[in-house]
Amino acid sequence: KLGTSLKDAVKKLAGKTVIDRAAVDELVRDLQRALLQSDVNVKLVMQLSQSIKQRSLEEEPAKGMGVREHVLRIVYQELVRLMGSTTEVTLGPQKILMAGLQGSGKTTTTAKLARYFQRKGLRVGVICADTFRPGAYDQVKTLCDRINVPCFGNPKETDAEKITREGLAAYKQLEVVIIDTQGRHALEDHLIEEIINLNTLSKADHRWLVIDAALGQQASEQARRFHEAIGIDGVIVTKMDGTAKGGGALSAVSETKSGIVFIGSGETIEDLERFDPDGFISRLLGMGDLRALVERAEEAVSGEDLDVNAMLKGKFTLRDMYKQLEALNRMGPLKQIMGMLPLGNMQIPDDAYDITSSKMDRYKVIMDSMTPAELDDPSVISSSRIHRIARGAGVSPDDVRELIKYYKTMQRALKGMRGMGGGKFNMQRMM
Ligand code: GDP
Ligand code: MG
DSSP states (O other): OHHHHHHHHHHHHTTOOSOOHHHHHHHHHHHHHHHHHTTOOHHHHHHHHHHHHHHHHHSOOOTTOOHHHHHHHHHHHHHHHHHOSOOOOOOSSEEEEEEOOTTSSHHHHHHHHHHHHHHTTOOEEEEEEOOSSTTHHHHHHHHHHHTTOOEEOOTTOOOHHHHHHHHHHHTTTOSEEEEEEOOOSSOOHHHHHHHHHHHHHHTOSEEEEEEETTOOTHHHHHHHHHHHHHOOOEEEEEOTTSSOOOHHHHHHHHHHTOOEEEEEOSSSTTOEEEOOHHHHHHHHHTOSOHHHHHHHHHHHHTSOOOOHHHHHTTOOOHHHHHHHHHHHHHTSOHHHHHHHSOOTTOOOOGGGGOOOHHHHHHHHHHHHTSOHHHHHOGGGOOHHHHHHHHHHHTSOHHHHHHHHHHHHHHHHHHHHHTTSSGGGOOHHHHO
């Protein structure tokens, strides 16, 4: 599976300290494959990978951030930039014109939107301007009846503009008016002409393009045609409950320079969701929650800065160690995080990884029973002090010894780092 190969490429970056062109190239190639498989437009994929490659090589990774996090962060940022953030939906008076080919889900989405605005306490009306498809009026009327939303239309009328004009006049008192239009099977000139006229006469506030998530490379062309005609200002992707990844939506958004407004996630009237870029990107790439990963890394590096130089000169207190453990613990299972960090030749005993949060809690209690002098320099802790600390903390003397032993291991590791480049190293990378 291609989604897996992207994951593998990402894994290969783990532990790397230096950004090399070959590694970035490989990741970008796998990213391209994943995006193409998700039906993202070829040209768009090329543009994206170009900027990801360039930024990955040119930008310095944030302090304490490994190559893997650095590149993933850029991938994420570029995709978010492309998709825009969630497009705002105004909860006030507005006219919305629905655009899209037949079968894309316009009529269903019209009813879903009516429901959405109705739930927000607005007075909503729907106009059926689809005079082409047999039974179009009945379809939308049935849906509207279910939610008690008025539906204007006339199954015998063939003039969509006339219906729209009359409908708008009838709905003057309503706050939100949604105009459902015909789709036809292809982008015929007549269809384009009609929607231009409907847009002009309705003075619509929004022109939302409805596209099927399964729409692949044709999405660009469709979006472009509709955009040139009426100026699309939002995209709705339907049928995201299916297996399609929705890559066509990316093309549509890029062509129209708009954003995704809603996601259709089922056949019922309630199956409409506001767009969530994170979920969408994860699905597109076939990866877990990318943002969570990026944020985890960012949070950890933004943790309290330690005086690395002082530590390298030999001042490494128990408090320093605890802070580091806290920062690492916030990132998740220690061993997994260690795999992401550049460790060089450092020897870390296997049981050093085994810092569970309950162990952290115990360390904290023990440290609370120590004097400031002991915390600064645990070497002053004699056997009798160990017993005193243990009693104070309600733990066994062995627990205290374990903490001190752990500290010594880390201190030794730190000494080993000295002379390997001094202040350039950061404890987070070491531990
Ligand atoms: P229109 O021709 O653009 O008006 O499209 P319709 O609203 O008539 O929808 C075409 C088909 O797609 C219908 O069978 C809908 O039930 C179905 N459909 C629309 N939106 C969704 C969705 O979000 N999920 C699923 N599973 N089906 C949808
Ligand atoms: Mg329809």
